[in-house]
Amino acid sequence: MTSVNRIRNFAIPFLFGVGFLACWEGAVKFFHLKPYFLAAPSKILGQFFNNASRIWDAASVSGMNALVGLVAGTVFGVIMSFILSRFRFLNSLITPLAIALNAVPIFVLVAVLNNMYSITSEIPRRIMVSLVVYFIVLVNVAKGLTQVKTTHLEIMRSYAASDVEILRKVRVPNAVPYLFTALKISAPAAVITSFVSEYFGGSQNGLGSRITSNIANSKNAAAWAYVLGACLLGLAFYIVSVVLENVASRGAGATNTTNK
C-alpha cells in the first residue's frame, strides 16, 4: 500500500467524523435544541474533560469486570473445548445448549446472579461476562480442534502418530486461529455485557450505571460523556485483541488467512 493510499484510508473516515460532529453541533445551535433533548458535542467534550477522573474510575471498574470475565471465560472455554473434542457424545449435549444460550440475551441472568451475592459484589457481573465469553470461545475452539483436514489425519495415522501427538501437532495448531477469532468477537461482547449487567442493580460505580443515573438526573451531556468513555473502552479491548492476533499469527508465520 502506498503512503498516499494510507493517508486517504485514514483521512476519509476522519473527515466524515469531523463533518458529522460539525452537523450535530450546528443542528443543536441552529434549532436551539434543549440540552435534555440532545446535548451539543462541545458540551459533551467539556463534560468529558471536566469529569475525566470520574469517568476513568468508572471505566476501570467496568473494564476490570470485562477483563476478569474475558480471561476466566476464555480459560474455561478452552478447557471445556478440549474435553468436548475428546468426548464427542458430550459435544452433542453441550452444543445445542450453547447455541440456545447464545440466541437469547443471557445477560438478564445477572438479575438472578445478583440475588446470590451481596449487593455490592462485582462477582455477578464478572460471572455474567465470563459466561458470554465462555460460549463464544467454546464453540469456536471446539470447531478448530475437530474440523481438521482428513488428509492431515490420514498423514498422521500413516506416521503411526498417537492421539496425543495428533492433538499437539495438528488439532491445537489448527485451533489457534479459531481462538483469536473468538477473542476478537468476545472482547467487545465482554465490555458490552459488563455495562449492561450494571443495569440490574448492585454498586453504582461502573460506566453503565453512571450513564443511567446521569440520564435519570437529566444530566444529558454528562451521560453522553460517559457513553464516550464506554466507546473508548470497547475500542481499547477490540484493538488489543486484534494486536494479539497479529502478534500470534506472525509468530506462527501464517500471515495469510485466505487460503484456509
Next chain:
Amino acid sequence: MSAVHVAGVSKIFNQGTPKQVDALVDVNLTVEPGEFVSLIGPSGCGKSTLLRLIANLLEPTTGEVTVNSKTAAQSRLDQDYGMAFQQAGLFDWRSVAKNIELPLELKGWDKEKRAARAQEMLELVKLPEFADLMPWQLSGGMQQRIAIARALAAHPPLLLMDEPFGALDEMTREYMQGELLRICAETKTTVVFVTHSIPEAVYLSNRVVVMSPRPGRITDVINVNLGETRSEDTRAAENFFSGITSVREALRGTHADHANAGAIRGVEDR
C-alpha cells in the same frame, strides 16, 4: 520377499445394513521391491480403498495384507511406507522444512539430524532454497514436491500415492511424473500409485492394474515395457501408445468393439 502382498482381500462398508457397499471383492496383488505399480479404474472401483488397506488406514473385511513381510498394521507402526495424496496436505503453520521433518519428529530424531535430512530431501526434490518458506508461498506443483519429500523423509522402502498429481495442470503434471521417476530411481523406492489418467499410469508404471466398480475388483493387469529410463521422447514412442491402447481397452471391457477386449469378463457386466 515381496514389497506388498494382498491375498483374497474383500472390503465391505456398512455390512448388513441397507447402505452396504462392496468396495472390494477377492483382490489378489503382489508388488515386487523396486516395482512401480499403478491402480487405475473409474471412480467407485475401490482403488483408493485398496491403497488405504495397504497403508492400514482401513482394515480388510476378509483376507490378508502383507507389507515388507509384516502385517500391514506392523508396517504402519514401523513407518515402512510414506504416503502422498491429491491435496499436498502440508501443515499451514509449519515451514517447508518443518513439514518435511514431521515424520522424523514422530520417530524421535534429534534436531540436527532432522534438519540435515530435511535439507537432503529438499535437494532431492530440487527446492533446496525453500526451507524457511511457508507452504502457502509455494505453487501447487512445489507443494506436491514438498509432500513427496515429506513422504520419503524417513527413507521408507515403499511410497503409496493417491492421485498425487490430480489437481495439477497438464504441464506441471508431466514434469512431476518425470521428477517422481527420477526420485524413485535414485532412492530405489517401490511405488503403488492410484490414478485415473491412462497416459500417466502407462508412463510411470512397470505394471498397470485395471479395476472395475460394483463390486470393486481387479479385472486386468497390463505389463508396460518402456525400458529402464524414460524421457520426454518416451511420450512419443510406439510402445507408449500401444500401452495406452491396451489399458484403454481393458478399462472399456465389454463396451469396446475391439475383437479381444472384454473377453475376460463376459456377460455379467452390463
